[in-house]
Amino acid sequence: MKSEHLYNYILGIADNSLILGQRLGELCGHGPSLETDIAGTNISLDLIGQTRSYYQYAAKISGENKTEDDIAFLRLERHYKNVLLVEQPNTHFGFVMGRQYLFDVFHLLLLKELQLSKDETLAAIAKKGIKEVSYHKRFSGDWVKRLGDGTPQSTAKMQEAIDDLWPYTQELFDMTDSDTAMALEGVGVDVSKLKKAYYKEVTDLFELATLEVPQSTYFSRGGKKGVHSEHMGYLLADLQYMQRTYPNMQW
Amino acid sequence: MTGTQITIDTHLLPILGQVSDPEIPVLSVLDLGVIREAIEKDGTVYVKLTPTYSGCPAMDVIGDDLKIAFAPLGKKVEVELVLAPAWSTDWISESGLQKMEAYGIARPLSESADKDVLLAGAKKVICPQCKSTDTHLVSQFGSTACKALFKCEACLEPFDYFKCLK
Numbered sequence: 001m002k003s004e005h006l007y008n009y010i011l012g013i014a015d016n017s018l019i020l021g022q023r024l025g026e027l028c029g030h031g032p033s034l035e036t037d038i039a040g041t042n043i044s045l046d047l048i049g050q051t052r053s054y055y056q057y058a059a060k061i062s063g064e065n066k067t068e069d070d071i072a073f074l075r076l077e078r079h080y081k082n083v084l085l086v087e088q089p090n091t092h093f094g095f096v097m098g099r100q101y102l103f104d105v106f107h108l109l110l111l112k113e114l115q116l117s118k119d120e121t122l123a124a125i126a127k128k129g130i131k132e133v134s135y136h137k138r139f140s141g142d143w144v145k146r147l148g149d150g151t152p153q154s155t156a157k158m159q160e161a162i163d164d165l166w167p168y169t170q171e172l173f174d175m176t177d178s179d180t181a182m183a184l185e186g187v188g189v190d191v192s193k194l195k196k197a198y199y200k201e202v203t204d205l206f207e208l209a210t211l212e213v214p215q216s217t218y219f220s221r222g223g224k225k226g227v228h229s230e231h232m233g234y235l236l237a238d239l240q241y242m243q244r245t246y247p248n249m250q251w
Numbered sequence: 252m253t254g255t256q257i258t259i260d261t262h263l264l265p266i267l268g269q270v271s272d273p274e275i276p277v278l279s280v281l282d283l284g285v286i287r288e289a290i291e292k293d294g295t296v297y298v299k300l301t302p303t304y305s306g307c308p309a310m311d312v313i314g315d316d317l318k319i320a321f322a323p324l325g326k327k328v329e330v331e332l333v334l335a336p337a338w339s340t341d342w343i344s345e346s347g348l349q350k351m352e353a354y355g356i357a358r359p360l361s362e363s364a365d366k367d368v369l370l371a372g373a374k375k376v377i378c379p380q381c382k383s384t385d386t387h388l389v390s391q392f393g394s395t396a397c398k399a400l401f402k403c404e405a406c407l408e409p410f411d412y413f414k415c416l417k
Contacts, residue, residue, distance in 0.1 A: 035389065035392070038393070039390065042392040042393075045304075045306035045308075045396055046305055046306050049302075049307065053305060053332075123335070124335035125334060127335065129305065131416055131417075132304060132396075135391070138369075139391055
């Protein structure tokens with residue numbers, strides 16, 4: 001293999017998009033209105049499209065006879081490296097938008113750095129993704145504001161959602177060994193450096209949304225090392241069902 | 252077609268012109284500007300395709316449609332997806348824009364006007380039915396990744412607006 005670190009690094013980024021894309025896909029046909037339903041599936045489509053580009057690249061450098069589908073569908077839970085934030089299950093719409101916004105802010109900061117990567121393929125995927133993710137953030141940020149600064153009920157629900165999601169935010173800035181190795185080579189992004197800008201942007205929006213910044217000092221982590229929350233197994237059971245039931249099936 | 256080179260063997264143009272975008276069938280892949288290169292070598296046509304949006308399902312279909320289009324001529328097709336430079340709405344040809352409007356989809360505005368419309372609710376998108384600019388955004392996301400949903404206040408018709416992408 002060209003580089004074990006590069007392979008793991010690509011998957012670390014791509015898995016976040018796959019799992020969040022899957023979560024949003026679960027909402028297809030269940031959105032609170034036609035417009036929000038379509039928006040959710042559009043965002044899901046963008047994320048899964050980005051995932052495909054990353055996985056195709058990872059499959060190419062793996063040196064084995066792998067395809068993007070093998071990477072997406074045939075790994076065990078411990079081999080997925082997404083953060084805990086994106087695997088949190090859909091509850092109410094405010095929660096879904098809160099989760100989306102907390103990820104979108106990070107995602108855009110990441111891609112803006114990744115487009116400067118010395119690796120041409122990663123830079124190209126990032127450049128394309130920036131256009132899409134800016135649009136996602138606009139949508140999710142608008143909803144966090146609208147619900148936060150809305151009726152007493154929507155404010156309470158939005159506040160509860162960000163209180164519940166907040167402990168999953170710090171993991172975004174943890175560096176794995178592959179992250180560190182790739183950042184040193186100028187291929188990857190040092191995500192720990194994005195933390196300040198992230199919390200500034202998020203708390204500024206919370207203020208506009210009349211939401212209180214959660215004061216929790218406890219933060220959950222583990223997804224980046226493959227140690228997931230209970231929800232992940234159920235998500236994968238759904239995601240992998242077809243390939244596990246009918247191995248090698250093609251559409 | 253700003254700043255990027257397109258290399259297409261001229262004898263392939265008539266066939267490529269028959270392959271349309273599955274979502275907007277009035278547009279050929281040439282109108283859309285997604286074909287960046289098409290070269291024939293030893294009976295195989297090598298095509299470089301730039302996706303409009305990362306997850307656009309039309310790209311897989313276009314790849315298959317290209318194979319079908321060249322099959323009767325005994326030519327094979329190899330499609331390679333190229334991500335950089337990223338596709339832009341500037342790459343849609345003028346005739347493509349006209350066909351799109353006639354089909355009922357409003358053409359992309361300039362980048363700054365697009366922002367005014369999608370972010371600040373400005374009334375700049377022209378209704379493809381009655382040509383009024385008394386239109387408003389219904390949803391940032393439309394029936395496909397490349398479009399947003401609008402409604403015209405003059406003729407009351409809903410319509411798609413092709414978002415500016417640069």
